[in-house]
Amino acid sequence: MLPLPGSKLHPWKRCLNNPVILPANSPPVLACGAWLKNTICITHGNEAHVSPLIGNLDNADARLMLEQSVGRLCAELDVQPEVVAHDLHADFYSTFFALRYAAQHGLPVIAVQHHHAHIAAICAEHGLSRPVLGLALDGVGLGTDNAPWGGELLRVDGARFQRLGHLAPLAMPGGDRAATEPWRMAAAVLFQLGRGAEIAQRYPEQPAAQTVATILQRKLNCPNTSSMGRLFDAAAGLLRVNNIQTFEAQAAIQLQELAQAYGHIAPLAAGYKITGNRLLDFSPLLAVLCDCNDASYGAALFHATIAAGLTDWVERSAGTQHITDIALGGGCFHNDFLLRALSEKLTSKGLRVLTAQKMQPDDSAISLGQAWVALQALQQGK
Secondary structure, three states: OOOOOOOOOOHHHHHHHOOEEEEEEEOOEEEOOOOOOEOOEEEEEEEEEEOOOOEOOOOHHHHHHHHHHHHHHHHHHOOOOOEEEEEOOOOOHHHHHHHHHHHHHOOOEEEEOHHHHHHHHHHHHHOOOOOEEEEEEEEEEEOOOOOEEEEEEEEEEOOEEEEEEEEOOEEOOOHHHHHOOHHHHHHHHHHHOOOHHHHHHHOOOOOOHHHHHHHHHHOOOOOEEOOHHHHHHHHHHHOOOOOOOOOOOHHHHHHHHHHHHHOOOOOOOOOOEEEOOOEEEOHHHHHHHHOOOOHHHHHHHHHHHHHHHHHHHHHHHHHHHOOOEEEEEOHHHHOHHHHHHHHHHHHHOOOEEEOOOOOOOOHHHHHHHHHHHHHHHHHHOO
16 A cells, blocks of 8 residues: 555644545534544544544553543644544443543534444545445444444445445354454354364364354354455465464455465356345355365465455446445455455446545544544534
8 A cells, every 4th residue: 555645744743734625614523433443533624633543442551542632632623522423332442432522521422333434434535425335344343233244335325324235144153252263264164064074173273173163053152244354364264374363464464465476366256146236145265265275376266256246246236226436445455455456347347446545444544434424414414
């Protein structure tokens, strides 16, 4: 990804001197961001100022920094927010802070679904208020049904969104632990394909392998997710690229590196299924990866087929919805190999691809998206 404009400036100077320009002046909004890669955003006139990266809100220092960042940004801009926006997830510290701040100052609050915010951040950067199709691909975000989402096709119209489709659900054996242990996601694929008896044989080095096979069979602590991030983990686990991650997105990064080294190849014929234009299922691709002994070839095939399936899926909905603007948001779009392949395919179909410009595509842009949704809600409420 190219260096961001103004990236050589001190983070706070960049925040103040290089805002996202909005189409019109609006009331000041405070948006409190997500749990991971947290930032806060304050709008001022026709500008949206996103704070320097605060980080993950799993420790007291980061939480204090969030509070201090709100105070500093309000003081620097000389504004008092009139609306507060936050994530749907009630257990996020950013949500707790937003509700407390709003109560202390007598302000209304707006809850914004995570993937809606991802796409809204792209809309904010491009100043686009008309409806768009949003492809939001990431690790996890709480959906409106309280399930973990992460592979979503949305129609976004300002403050409103509609979930048009999602990736076929895949179990997460052990819950959140599956997000750090790709072999568990691979085990979920094996079980889904009727090959659960192979789990312990394939992963003998994992003491919990037989337990995972059992909990999958009994459906214990195995929430379903539509996450593209977990699909990448499953592929990495099946290809034995990564079984245990030591840092965030390690498996996906390793898979991308292998695919890039191998180069572009044709997608797997009939490597995915689309049901009713709504459900995108890559089970046929995963079934092939189960028996693939060449990790580099498997990684390349995975990327090619994922790009082909996503393009087909988006194109169908674009025709149905009569929308040609396609916004791509979420942490999976750090994968330049996938981003380029998908953008080229969508463009070749006559669709206009919108991507992150000043911001990153990941959760650091969530606060901007929340602020945009809040502003659109205020505008549409008039």
